[in-house]
Structures are given as structure tokens and as C-alpha cells.
Amino acid sequence: MARRLEDARILMYSHDTFGLGHLRRCRTIAHALVEDYRGLNILIISGATIAGAFDYRARVDFVKVPSVIKLRNGEYTSMASHIDLQETLKMRESIIRHTAETFQPDIFIVDKEPMGLKGEVEETLAYLKARGTTLVLGLREIMDAPHLLDAEWKKNGTMQKIDQYYDSIWVYGPPDFYDPLIGLDVPQGVRRKMDFVGFLQRSVSSSKTSVNARKDNYILVTTGGGGDGSDLIHDVMNAYEQDSSLQQKALVVLGPYMPAAERNKLLRKGSKISQIEVIEFDNHMEELIAGATGVVAMGGYNTYCEILSFDKPALIVPRVKPREEQLLRAQRASELGLVEMLLPEQSANAAIMADALKRLPHRESPSKSAGALRLDGLNHLSETVGHWLDSRGRHLSVVGAE
Incomplete structure (x- = not known):
């Protein structure tokens, strides 16, 4: 059964500099939430060059920011070679802030990069925190080797900023599979915010068929x-x-x-x-x-x-x-x-x-296998979001399935 909300809004941020993983994860979460909640609208900010190549459910849309490419050596460059990287980052930061001001989300979910690419969402986080938006950091169950992640986050003071801005940290895996912050000096305030939600289960859409689908072995x-x-x-x-x-x-x-x-x-x-x-x-x-x-x-x-x-x-x-x-x-x-x-x-x-x-x-x-197979992440997120939105006055009522 779907549940109805009164004009609830979720903004998601996916920096997307290499590959499709961040956008596809955000899209999966967004689709699951709008299927569970009528009256919920979700907007995804994405830097993916092919964000428009995917289908989106009703009440899920995306805002495209200028693309930045991550090179194999870990450095970044603008997708548009005639535009300076710093200019591109300024445009991205401005679009992100303006989108947040216009959309006025109840919840802001940031995928993987706590302060965004080169810190581009920090100003938006500060703005949304001041107006009472629930701020969520979503982490893969594995981020990187501890020594690499620790060096990167210490350089930018990331752990302290996570503690300062975020209300909740979703870890997209079960606790017995891996801890994304293992080997790091994690403040108790950050640990208390961590919620191991489980892996995000996937399904095949009933309305779309791949042109490459095959029947053979x-x-x-x-x-x-x-x-x-x-x-x-x-x-x-x-x-x-x-x-x-x-x-x-x-x-x-x-x-x-x-x-x-x-x-x-x-x-x-x-x-x-x-x-x-x-x-x-x-x-x-x-x-x-x-x-x-x-x-x-x-x-x-x-x-x-x-x-x-x-x-x-x-x-x-x-x-x-x-x-x-x-x-x-x-x-x-x-x-x-x-x-x-x-x-x-x-x-x-x-x-x-x-x-x-x-x-x-x-x-x-x-x-x-007897391994860590729990695939209850989307259900866990849906229950959490419903509780948050109900507490914000976005009243819930049960309705028939769409």
C-alpha cells in the first residue's frame, strides 16, 4: 500500500565525476521512495553527462550541473575543455545553492562526498541546516582503503564537518559486511549518527524492456x-x-x-x-x-x-x-x-x-552462501523517511496502490 504525504520534498546530490554509480544509487533510492509515498517529490542534482539517458518515475526529476571529469591520476578537469575548472566549480556551486533555495527540501541527501566535489555543497548544507532541513550523508558500505580515506578527510577536515552538519549517516550495507570508517578516528557524535541500512535491493521494471534483452543462455x-x-x-x-x-x-x-x-x-x-x-x-x-x-x-x-x-x-x-x-x-x-x-x-x-x-x-x-546477503536497505530507508516526514508535519495517510 502506498502512503500519501502533503507536498513533501527531498533533494539529492550526486557529484558524478567518474562512472554511473552515484547517479544510479540516487535514482534507485528516489524511485523506491516515490513508489511508497504519494505526494513526495524528489529532485536529483547530478553532474553525470548522461543523466538524461535514464528513465525517471513520475515525481522524480534531475537538475544537471556542468560536468567535471575525474582523471585516472585522481585529478579533475572540466568536461568542456574551453572552460576553466575553477569557473566550472563556481557554476556548479551556484546552481546547487539556487536549486536548494528554490526547491526548499524537507530532506537533503548527499551521496558519498560529504562536502561535495571540492567542497561545493558546504555552503548549501549551512543554508539548509539553518532553515531546519534534515541533512543526510549516504555512504557506500566501503569507501576506500582506510589510509587513503583518512589522508583525504584529514586534509579537508571532513570528519569534523560531518559531525557539524549532518543529522544522519546512512551506510548502504549491513554492519557485518564492512564498516566504511574502519581504521579512522571517528568522533562519538558521528558514530551515533551512523545507520547501517543494508544493501539496496534492485528489481526489474515491469513497464520497460531492454532492447538488448535475450532469452538464451x-x-x-x-x-x-x-x-x-x-x-x-x-x-x-x-x-x-x-x-x-x-x-x-x-x-x-x-x-x-x-x-x-x-x-x-x-x-x-x-x-x-x-x-x-x-x-x-x-x-x-x-x-x-x-x-x-x-x-x-x-x-x-x-x-x-x-x-x-x-x-x-x-x-x-x-x-x-x-x-x-x-x-x-x-x-x-x-x-x-x-x-x-x-x-x-x-x-x-x-x-x-x-x-x-x-x-x-x-x-x-x-x-x-552463509555470507552477508541482507537486501533490506530500501525498505529501511522508506520507514526512516516516513517517520521523519511525519514528524515534520507532512501528514501520512494510507491509500490504495498506484
């Missing part, structure tokens, strides 16, 4: 946004080229952020392998994962949640630099028996990769 190879995924796809194709006994059909999704030169090389290479079909992008990845026999991926947060949600055997080859988030997630999931993991140097060995690909369809699904 295939493994799915995906690297998320694809910005740093070409090595893994090359490794998979090399395994097929060098082991003729590998006959499993594979659907390879390159991702929208894969550099053009790498994209073209892989399209040519894949066209010569009869068992492989290569596509560039699909905005309904949930359907492709749900239909697959197994999944080969780098193990970003969203893909991992989809693997668990659709209970798919998985082979994970994580990114190991500049951030170690995917490596830590893959190691922990492998330790719990939820996935098989190969390090990049193992993946680059065609014989090792071929053997792993052959094992994949016969591997037990994650639900057969």
Missing part, C-alpha cells in the same frame, strides 16, 4: 560506466580467442564512458569472436543481469547489489587503483563465499580467465 560482462573497464573486457576476449573449448555465449556491455579508441578496438575484436555479442550501453542493466546465467564485473557497488538481488553467480575482477574500494568489496565477498575473485594480473592470464569463465555458470548462487 549467456553470461554478462559489464564494467559499469566503462571508463576504466577496457582491460577486463580485453581479458575476457583473449580467453575466448585462446581457448576454443570456451563455448559459453557472452554479452559484453562496454559502458558509456569508455574512451572512443578503446571502444572501437573492442568492437572490432569482439566482432571476430562468434560466442560474443558487444553492445555499448543499456539503461536497463537490471534486466540484463536478471536474465544472465552469471556475471563478470569489476564489482562496483551497484553491480554488486544487482548480483545479490538477482542471485547470480559472479566473477569479480576489481579495480585496484587509485581507489581500493572494489578490491576490498571483492575480497570481503569472496571471503564470505558470495563471489569468485581474480586480481587484475590473474585476469590478464588467458588460461586462468578461461577456466574461471567455464566455472562461472556452475558456481552456486550467492544465496547458497
Whole structure:
């Protein structure tokens, strides 16, 4: 049953400088909340270049800020090469503040970057806190290796600012899987605000069908946004080229952020392998994962949640630099028996990769493991948001399902 609210508003911020993970997580949360609550409107501020390529439910919309690209060395540059980075950041900061002033949200949810890209949301946080908005920081269950995160946050005084501004911290995973702030000096005030909500379960939309949906027996190879995924796809194709006994059909999704030169090389290479079909992008990845026999991926947060949600055997080859988030997630999931993991140097060995690909369809699904599988995050968030909005006078009433 849906519940009705009186003109409630949630603003979400997704900095989006590399890949699709932040926007896809915000969109998943937004869709779940508007499905549960009529009268709720959600606006997502996003820096993703392809934010408009996704479908949005009624009462969910987005505001696009100028795009900034994160380079492999960790530095940033403007998407528009003729505009200085500092000018781009000023525009982004101004749009974020103006959107908050105009939209007047009851709740402001910031994804992953506590003060935003280069501190661009701090002024907005101060403004919204002064007017009584509930401020929420959403963290992946794994942020990065503790020594890297600690150095980054100490440099910017981030932990103190989190304590100063935020009312609640949502950790998008169960407490027995990983603690995103492990190894850091965490003030008690911050610890008290942390709520381990569980993984964010995914589902297939009943109203949309992927044009790439297949009925046959295939493994799915995906690297998320694809910005740093070409090595893994090359490794998979090399395994097929060098082991003729590998006959499993594979659907390879390159991702929208894969550099053009790498994209073209892989399209040519894949066209010569009869068992492989290569596509560039699909905005309904949930359907492709749900239909697959197994999944080969780098193990970003969203893909991992989809693997668990659709209970798919998985082979994970994580990114190991500049951030170690995917490596830590893959190691922990492998330790719990939820996935098989190969390090990049193992993946680059065609014989090792071929053997792993052959094992994949016969591997037990994650639900057969005793590992941390709880997928109650969206339900937990919905209950929390409903309580907050009701306490703010956005009165709740039960109505029939939409």
C-alpha cells in the first residue's frame, strides 16, 4: 500500500565525476521512495553527462550541473575543455545553492562526498541546516582503503564537518559486511549518527524492456560506466580467442564512458569472436543481469547489489587503483563465499580467465552462501523517511496502490 504525504520534498546530490554509480544509487533510492509515498517529490542534482539517458518515475526529476571529469591520476578537469575548472566549480556551486533555495527540501541527501566535489555543497548544507532541513550523508558500505580515506578527510577536515552538519549517516550495507570508517578516528557524535541500512535491493521494471534483452543462455560482462573497464573486457576476449573449448555465449556491455579508441578496438575484436555479442550501453542493466546465467564485473557497488538481488553467480575482477574500494568489496565477498575473485594480473592470464569463465555458470548462487546477503536497505530507508516526514508535519495517510 502506498502512503500519501502533503507536498513533501527531498533533494539529492550526486557529484558524478567518474562512472554511473552515484547517479544510479540516487535514482534507485528516489524511485523506491516515490513508489511508497504519494505526494513526495524528489529532485536529483547530478553532474553525470548522461543523466538524461535514464528513465525517471513520475515525481522524480534531475537538475544537471556542468560536468567535471575525474582523471585516472585522481585529478579533475572540466568536461568542456574551453572552460576553466575553477569557473566550472563556481557554476556548479551556484546552481546547487539556487536549486536548494528554490526547491526548499524537507530532506537533503548527499551521496558519498560529504562536502561535495571540492567542497561545493558546504555552503548549501549551512543554508539548509539553518532553515531546519534534515541533512543526510549516504555512504557506500566501503569507501576506500582506510589510509587513503583518512589522508583525504584529514586534509579537508571532513570528519569534523560531518559531525557539524549532518543529522544522519546512512551506510548502504549491513554492519557485518564492512564498516566504511574502519581504521579512522571517528568522533562519538558521528558514530551515533551512523545507520547501517543494508544493501539496496534492485528489481526489474515491469513497464520497460531492454532492447538488448535475450532469452538464451549467456553470461554478462559489464564494467559499469566503462571508463576504466577496457582491460577486463580485453581479458575476457583473449580467453575466448585462446581457448576454443570456451563455448559459453557472452554479452559484453562496454559502458558509456569508455574512451572512443578503446571502444572501437573492442568492437572490432569482439566482432571476430562468434560466442560474443558487444553492445555499448543499456539503461536497463537490471534486466540484463536478471536474465544472465552469471556475471563478470569489476564489482562496483551497484553491480554488486544487482548480483545479490538477482542471485547470480559472479566473477569479480576489481579495480585496484587509485581507489581500493572494489578490491576490498571483492575480497570481503569472496571471503564470505558470495563471489569468485581474480586480481587484475590473474585476469590478464588467458588460461586462468578461461577456466574461471567455464566455472562461472556452475558456481552456486550467492544465496547458497552463509555470507552477508541482507537486501533490506530500501525498505529501511522508506520507514526512516516516513517517520521523519511525519514528524515534520507532512501528514501520512494510507491509500490504495498506484
